[in-house]
Amino acid sequence: MLLLTESFLPHMNGVTNSVLRVVEELALRGDDILVVAPGPDSHPSLEVPVELVRSFPLPQYPQVRVAVAGSRRLVELMRRYRPDVIHLASPFVLGWQALVAADTLNIPTVAIYQTDVIAYAQKYGLPRGRALAASHTARLHRRATLTLAPSTAAIARLESLGVDRVRRWGRGVDARQFRPERRSDPLRERLAGGALIVGYVGRLAPEKQVADLAALRGIPGMRLVIVGDGPDRAALQRALPEAAFLGHLSGTALAEAVASFDVFVHPGESETFGQTIQEALASGTPVVATGAGGPVDLVRSSVDGWLYRPGDLGDLRARVEDLLGDHAKRRAFGAAAREGVASRTWEALTVDLVTHYEQAARLRAIDDALPARAAVRPELSEASVARPRWSRYVALGDSITEGLCDTSRMPAGEFRGWAERLAMLLAHERVQPFRFANLAVRSRKVADLTGAQLDRTLELRPDLVSVLIGANDLVGPSADPDLLAAQVDAAVARLRECGADVLLVTPFLPRRRTAMIFARRFARYNALLRGIARRHGCLLLDVEAHPAIGEHDMWADDKVHLRSRGHRFLAYRAAEVLGVRDAEALGELDAVLHSDEDLPAPGSWLARDALPWVWRRLRGRTAGDGRVAKHDDYVLVPRKRRTRTRQPG
Template sequence: MRVAIVSESFLPQVNGVTNSVCRVLEHLADHGHEAMVVAPGRSPSSYAGFPIRSTAAFRLPFYRSFRVGLPSRTIMSSLEEFRPDVVHLASPTVVGASGMTAAARLGVPAVAVFQTDLVGFARQYGMRGADSAIWSWLRHIHTRAARTLAPSSATMAELNAHGIPRLSLWGRGVDLERFNPAHRSESLRAEFAPNGEVVVGYVGRLAADKRVHLLAELADLPGIKLVVVGDGPAARSLRRRVPDAVFCGLRTGTELSQILASFDVFVHTGANETYCQAVQEALAAGVPVVAAAAGGPLDLVQPEHNGLLYPADSPGGMREAVARLASDGQARARMSGNARSSVLHRTWSSLCEQLVRHYETVLAEDFQASTQQSHEEPWAVRIPDPSEAPAGTV
């Protein structure tokens, strides 16, 4: 099979979209498929033996390390040259919209992978009036896709409520070797918490959309040491808010494996996660999780079993949940013992096999029927009735 992946981001940017695309490319390479990637910015020329085509991009003024792609003739010409059997749209927004148009012109089915909560992102940056426009744009893209894959049950329900058709659930895998309790380091723990404190850790981007300012709610909890891993535009202000925390900066590879496994409690502050890979990696490392009861964590965190959930709009609820686990060693140990087993079935191998089956299914379906609106005006999108969805989808 020949798969063209059009992604809103790729290396050297490290985020959930990039991580998923890399794992998919590795799986396609291991199983004898052909692939290529079109992505914004200055990406490497190849990955897993497949070519990468770069398109124009600009930096967000409030988030200089984040590049946003621009429409480009490179997308159409790259797909024409590659002649894919299926087009994979990774978190389609701007570059993905051009990829959708190119796929339709080539008569090739497109599988759109929904991954980023753009509405929640916009709200966190003060653009609260943009909800309607964003959903209209997302419908414009996704109603032309042969299938949209949602990462979690909460996201799937939200997409369905906003008129996105032909939905199926496709989660995210986790590397069970890289994220493993065996990487726990007592020497590293002693470095973080020399007085034997309970190590409470956060891993992720330090940005407003992750609500990392809420970590300040934990600053004065007795008997804990807060450890922050990651970087981003909110790093400087967060250092001022929690001056006694340990800031590790961006860490990857073996360093990240050891740091994460050495936490006693993992806390996640975001409330707009469509999946939340960081939560899943913490669970794989045997660390109980405290997360907001919203989005992807609802599928991952089982309260009282492998962690605790707090109301998404309650910073005090987050503080209370962390304080409870920090003071109750028996509860931590019980939840830690359950954490890894709760995600053992979520391997990248099994998830990528599911993805290939989605490719095969849309290729077998009547693509012409599913893209009959491709020549309508972009905003004149007809929202299909749910009863029109293929069997097995929403």
């Protein structure tokens, strides 16, 4: 097994600690392990081999290093080591490079989601960085064979990004190291005299929200003790001069400190898990933590601690005062805390981890059996898909495939659309004539696909059919993604039975806050479409793998349709899947040649788009009522000219 980590010794944090414990347990099982970690420091004390890769420190946080190995070097390393599975610990930069390398060699990957970089970007005041982090996180975990997340909050975060194949895998705790017997009266006397101790353990950085502990100032008979280090330490010492700052502790010293607290506090709202919370619970120390993220799964409120309302610092103070003022409650909560983590050993968690490794190997075998694997992994399509062979292409769907708002080089009132652009690209790959029909009509739903559109398609006997539909259903008040996908499944089965290749395209949303209320439905529906593609041997354009489609400049002024730039983008991504040579380069050239398009539409959005939509809804009508497909029969797409003629006869 090859274990690749973004964080490692000498910088100790939650990721490093988890990696060390997993390595220790796997070695005890007799597994062969190679660790790939950021250099330049070597670790001769580790009992397994470590391969160090080039890295550089973050400017504001030099203890954290960003590794950049390059996919070519990782491919060579994987070929030499020949791992059965690749474990990616909190992957981001190095992890993405490893995923590309693993796909080249068809090796299963298990990605451990442990760091909420999206929330971190927000905490560090990087609004643009937050969007980039979200898109990269989605793309990375979608590409991994299997993702393991430590909490229900982390799973929900990934699902909201459209990530499927997510399983729950928590963290173990060393109950021998962290135990109530470590409580030290001499240490308590040195730190607080006769006062009660409220303690925090963790990194001193913005995302941990340690500054919120200022809300505890002035509680009688209490001393605040902070264990840890990080870029915020100096500022926190100025803001909390009455607190004791112990710096970084480890081993027995850390265990003694945690067991000597009377109450453990954890204010960070962006935790995917909360390992220090588990260590406090194992030490018999009751916990007060924010009711968001990982702590929700760890702290049993009113049993072994309290969860306070996120952002409500008055509630934080009240919960701490409640425990400090009741010795019997602290003892009862502490006993329940120790009992509650008794089964969370690293040995048990590693047994679960190996089971996930085995599942990833089975899933990878399924992925590799998919005929159009390049469609699922677009970055590999050029080398693995043959030159297009189709001569009769039919496009099915709704307004996106009809081409609404793609007015590029078109007469007034007419539209092109991504499917027509794709037809032209496919025609240029052939010497023989290429025919194209577009049965898509605005406002159509899955029921229209399985009815009139499917019937007409079967009459036309195409050898290629594209299907992009479902968005109009999914934004409805009572959408059922499973039922919709089942209907698509039946339609795809009929198309495949008739010998047509099917390009399935997953529906997508603009990156707007209002659209995100539908994100879970879209994620579920798209996950089911991926299953349909595997079962029926379809080509798949998984648009979630291309997060740029959600950017505002891809969408028209009406906010619900693609503008010409978006249609071009979608057409070239589909062309890559279908094996059109140099599709990416052609797309970049096309974008430059049409950079003067997409001028703002006249009038306000409210009057031009929103009110007419509301009026139609009130009358039970849609924009597609009375409309017919713009190409209900084949048109001939010449190989070297952009003009179109109706097929004779």
